Amino acid sequence: MNFNTLIEENLRNYIPPKNVTERNLIQSMEYSLTAGGKRIRPLLVLEFCQLCGGAIEEALPLACAVEMIHTYSLIHDDLPCMDNDDYRRGKPSNHKVFGEDIALLSGDALQSLAFQTATSGITAENAYRVAKAVNNLAYYCGACGMVGGQVIDIEHENKMADITILREMDIKKTSAIIKSACEMGCIIAGADDTAIENAGIFGESIGLAFQIQDDILDVTANPETFGKPVGSDKENQKSTYVSLLGIEKCRTLVKELTVVAIESLEKFDGDATALKNLALSLAERNY
Numbered sequence: 001m002n003f004n005t006l007i008e009e010n011l012r013n014y015i016p017p018k019n020v021t022e023r024n025l026i027q028s029m030e031y032s033l034t035a036g037g038k039r040i041r042p043l044l045v046l047e048f049c050q051l052c053g054g055a056i057e058e059a060l061p062l063a064c065a066v067e068m069i070h071t072y073s074l075i076h077d078d079l080p081c082m083d084n085d086d087y088r089r090g091k092p093s094n095h096k097v098f099g100e101d102i103a104l105l106s107g108d109a110l111q112s113l114a115f116q117t118a119t120s121g122i123t124a125e126n127a128y129r130v131a132k133a134v135n136n137l138a139y140y141c142g143a144c145g146m147v148g149g150q151v152i153d154i155e156h157e158n159k160m161a162d163i164t165i166l167r168e169m170d171i172k173k174t175s176a177i178i179k180s181a182c183e184m185g186c187i188i189a190g191a192d193d194t195a196i197e198n199a200g201i202f203g204e205s206i207g208l209a210f211q212i213q214d215d216i217l218d219v220t221a222n223p224e225t226f227g228k229p230v231g232s233d234k235e236n237q238k239s240t241y242v243s244l245l246g247i248e249k250c251r252t253l254v255k256e257l258t259v260v261a262i263e264s265l266e267k268f269d270g271d272a273t274a275l276k277n278l279a280l281s282l283a284e285r286n287y
Contacts, residue, residue: 006056007042008034010064014117028098028106029113033071035089040210041066043278044181045188048199051270054189058126062133062188065118066181069141072110073177075103077150111141126188133184140180149173153238161239167208174214175207198267205261206279209254213285215240216250258283 011033018026042063049059078085078093079100086093095103118137122130139145149172156165182203186196219242241250261279265272 003043003046003056004039006046006060007039007063007067010060011042011067014064014068014113014120016113024098024102025106025109028094028102029110031097032075032088032094032106033068033110035091037089039067040278040282041070041177041181044178044203044275045185047275047278048182048185049189050185051268051272051275052186052189052191052195053270054185054191058121058129059185059188061117061119061121062130062137062184063181065114066137066177066184068110068114068117069137069146070177072107072114073141073146073150075107075110079103082150082154129188129190133187136183136187137180140176145172145176145180149176156239159239163241163244166239166241166244170208170211171204174211175204178207178210179203195268198264201264202261202275202279205257205264206282209257209261209279210282212241212250212254212257213283215242216247216254217286218242219247254283 015030015033016026018030020026045059045063045066046056049056074088075094077083078088079095086096088094093103094106098106115134115138118134119130141147149169152165152169153173156169161169179200180203182199183196186199191199218240241253245253258279262276265275
């Protein structure tokens with residue numbers, strides 16, 4: 001079963017019709033949601049659901065929902081009041097195409113659509129599992145998770161944050177949604193608390209490794225390959241793992257976190273080869 005194809009087809013199916021007065025908003029939502037990307041978060045939902053013996057059709061709405069949350073966060077992250085980035089995934093940022101007002105509202109609408117989508121497959125049989133998964137997503141994308149991490153980021157602009165603050169920021173801003181994706185896959189499959197906990201360890205570990213690798217690539221990558229501007233962290237005087245620890249120590253940390261992630265998979269009875277390979281590929285990525 002090709003999960004990437006499933007994800008792309010289902011994401012497009014959830015986009016609202018464009019034959020409405022507010023078609024510009026829908027076009028803006030579609031522009032960013034279908035712009036490509038690695039689709040790591042929805043893939044994790046499906047992989048963990050499969051690993052725990054769950055039904056993929058029940059996990060698909062949650063997989064699409066987490067990608068909508070991620071996409072809305074990228075639209076907002078690129079706005080002039082945030083990181084003020086002109087490019088995302090190799091294309092002009094949403095606000096460069098549709099304007100700041102529509103971009104802001106597009107992100108808002110994608111957030112709402114995410115929760116509509118997440119609950120679209122609810123039945124009498126899976127209602128508890130769906131509700132538990134949606135509660136998980138809401139927690140990790142809100143003030144105690146992704147949004148909280150963004151606030152820490154904003155409040156430490158033009159300041160030298162120490163490694164403790166940086167780790168807290170990245171656990172919330174980057175790892176939280178990845179962790180949620182892993183846990184939701186287990187939850188919708190009806191897995192026990194031990195499985196959910198180990199999925200969370202996997203998600204948090206690869207999330208941190210992903211962010212550290214991102215910091216490395218912000219210094220070393222080719223902008224055309226990376227799909228967004230490089231050197232922006234230094235230009236914006238942001239504390240990063242690279243600025244605090246150096247590139248070689250960062251590369252070591254990425255490897256260590258990847259080992260932790262892979263070890264957490266050993267607690268599952270099913271075949272976790274795809275998840276292991278994903279963790280390794282993210283650690284070695286150059287884009």
